[in-house]
Amino acid sequence: MVEIKDVQEARIRLLGVAHRTLTAYSATFSRLAGAEVYFKYENLQKTGSFKLRGAYNKVASLPVKERERGVVAASAGNHAQGVAFASFSAGIPATIVMPEGAPLAKIQATQSYGAKVILHGVSYDDAFLKAKEIMEKEGATFVHAFDDPKVIAGQGTIALEMLEDVPELDMLVAPVGGGGLIAGLAVAAKAIKPHLKVIGVQAKGAPSAYASLKERRKVTLASVSTIADGIAVKTPGELTSKIIFDLVDDIVLVDDEEIAQAILMMLERGKVMLEGAGAVGVAALLAQKIPVRGHKVGVVLSGGNIDVHTISIIIERGLVKSGRYVRIKTILDDKPGALQKLLELIAREKANIIFINHDRIAPHVPIKQAEVELALETRDLSHIEKILAVLREAGYQILQN
Known part of the structure; x- marks a missing residue:
C-alpha cells in the first residue's frame, strides 16, 4: 500500500519540476454551491494536467x-x-x-x-x-497511468499542497478514472486529517470506479462513452481499488450535459479552460450531487487539455440552451424588399444577425418564393420567444428554431 512517507518522498523528487499550482477561493462558485469552494488549478500544471x-x-x-x-x-x-x-x-x-x-x-x-x-x-x-x-x-x-505506487504517490502531492494552503479544508473533490488521483489524495489527506471527506466524481458514461465502490469489488464495464476522455476507463486498478475501498468516502456521477455546462461556466465565469475530466468536480457541485453546504471544499481542476473543436461545440450548445443563439427558417416571396422587411423586424427587436442564407432554387422551395435561414445572437430564451411572436404576428411561418 502507498503511505504518506511515499507521498513526501515524491514531493522531494518533484521539486523544481512540477509547479506548485494555485489553490484559490472562488466567490462565484462558492455562492452557486452554497459552500466555501477552493479550486486547485492543476490545469495550469506543466503539460496541462496533474x-x-x-x-x-x-x-x-x-x-x-x-x-x-x-x-x-x-x-x-x-x-x-x-x-x-x-x-x-x-x-x-x-x-x-x-x-x-x-x-x-x-x-x-x-x-x-x-x-x-x-x-x-x-x-x-x-x-x-x-x-x-x-x-x-x-x-x-x-509506466502505468494509475495502478502504480509511485504514480499514486506523485498524485498525492496535490493534497499536501492544498492542505498547506488551506488547512481548514474538510472535503476534497476530484475526478476518478482508473483511480490514481483519488487514491493519492486519499492517502495523503487522511494521514493529515483523518476526518476529512474525500469524494470522487466519475462520468455517468464510464462509472467503473463508482460501480466498484458500491459493490466492493473491482467492476469491468463492457464499454464507456463520455466527453471526459481522460477518465473513460473500463476497469479501475487493483491497487487503486483497494485504496478507494479503504479511504474514499463516496463517488458520485455526472452526465455529459452537466460536464459541458461546467466547462462553459468555468470558461465564462471563472476565466479558466478545462477539459471534460478536469470539470467533473465543478459539475458535481453545480448539479448538487455532493452535500457540500457548510463545508470548506477543495476541488481539483485536474486538466485543461481540451480539443478546440470540442470547446466550440460546447460553447455553441451552451449558447443555444441559454437562449443566446438561435437559428430560424421561414419562407419569403421572391421579390424586391421582402428580405429587407424581415430584417427590419428582427433589427427592431434588437437581435444581432450573425449568419443569413437566402435560397430560392432548392427543390423543396416553391417557385417565386425563397427560403431564408437566419442565425441570431439573442439575450435569453424570453427574447427568442418575443422575436418569434413578432414574426408570426407579421405573417411569417417559422419552419425551424
Missing part, C-alpha cells in the same frame, strides 16, 4: 537497467504527456499508445516531447493492451 506528478515520480525512480530499456505507456492523453516529458528530461526513449479518438492537441503535445505515439483502439483499455504487447515484445519498462 499527470506529470505521478509520471515523473515513477520515471525518476526507475533503476538504471530499466531506464536503458526505455519506457512504454498507455494513455488517453494526459499521462502520455507526463511520461513523454519525464522521459525527455531523463534522456529515456518513450513509446505511448493512445486511443485512435484521442484529442489531436494531446497527440501533438506528446510528440512534441519526443515520444513515439501509436494510435490503437477506441478506449484507454484498448491502448493499454497494445502497450503491454509492446512491452513484452521490446522489453520496455511499463
Whole structure:
C-alpha cells in the first residue's frame, strides 16, 4: 500500500519540476454551491494536467537497467504527456499508445516531447493492451497511468499542497478514472486529517470506479462513452481499488450535459479552460450531487487539455440552451424588399444577425418564393420567444428554431 512517507518522498523528487499550482477561493462558485469552494488549478500544471506528478515520480525512480530499456505507456492523453516529458528530461526513449479518438492537441503535445505515439483502439483499455504487447515484445519498462505506487504517490502531492494552503479544508473533490488521483489524495489527506471527506466524481458514461465502490469489488464495464476522455476507463486498478475501498468516502456521477455546462461556466465565469475530466468536480457541485453546504471544499481542476473543436461545440450548445443563439427558417416571396422587411423586424427587436442564407432554387422551395435561414445572437430564451411572436404576428411561418 502507498503511505504518506511515499507521498513526501515524491514531493522531494518533484521539486523544481512540477509547479506548485494555485489553490484559490472562488466567490462565484462558492455562492452557486452554497459552500466555501477552493479550486486547485492543476490545469495550469506543466503539460496541462496533474499527470506529470505521478509520471515523473515513477520515471525518476526507475533503476538504471530499466531506464536503458526505455519506457512504454498507455494513455488517453494526459499521462502520455507526463511520461513523454519525464522521459525527455531523463534522456529515456518513450513509446505511448493512445486511443485512435484521442484529442489531436494531446497527440501533438506528446510528440512534441519526443515520444513515439501509436494510435490503437477506441478506449484507454484498448491502448493499454497494445502497450503491454509492446512491452513484452521490446522489453520496455511499463509506466502505468494509475495502478502504480509511485504514480499514486506523485498524485498525492496535490493534497499536501492544498492542505498547506488551506488547512481548514474538510472535503476534497476530484475526478476518478482508473483511480490514481483519488487514491493519492486519499492517502495523503487522511494521514493529515483523518476526518476529512474525500469524494470522487466519475462520468455517468464510464462509472467503473463508482460501480466498484458500491459493490466492493473491482467492476469491468463492457464499454464507456463520455466527453471526459481522460477518465473513460473500463476497469479501475487493483491497487487503486483497494485504496478507494479503504479511504474514499463516496463517488458520485455526472452526465455529459452537466460536464459541458461546467466547462462553459468555468470558461465564462471563472476565466479558466478545462477539459471534460478536469470539470467533473465543478459539475458535481453545480448539479448538487455532493452535500457540500457548510463545508470548506477543495476541488481539483485536474486538466485543461481540451480539443478546440470540442470547446466550440460546447460553447455553441451552451449558447443555444441559454437562449443566446438561435437559428430560424421561414419562407419569403421572391421579390424586391421582402428580405429587407424581415430584417427590419428582427433589427427592431434588437437581435444581432450573425449568419443569413437566402435560397430560392432548392427543390423543396416553391417557385417565386425563397427560403431564408437566419442565425441570431439573442439575450435569453424570453427574447427568442418575443422575436418569434413578432414574426408570426407579421405573417411569417417559422419552419425551424
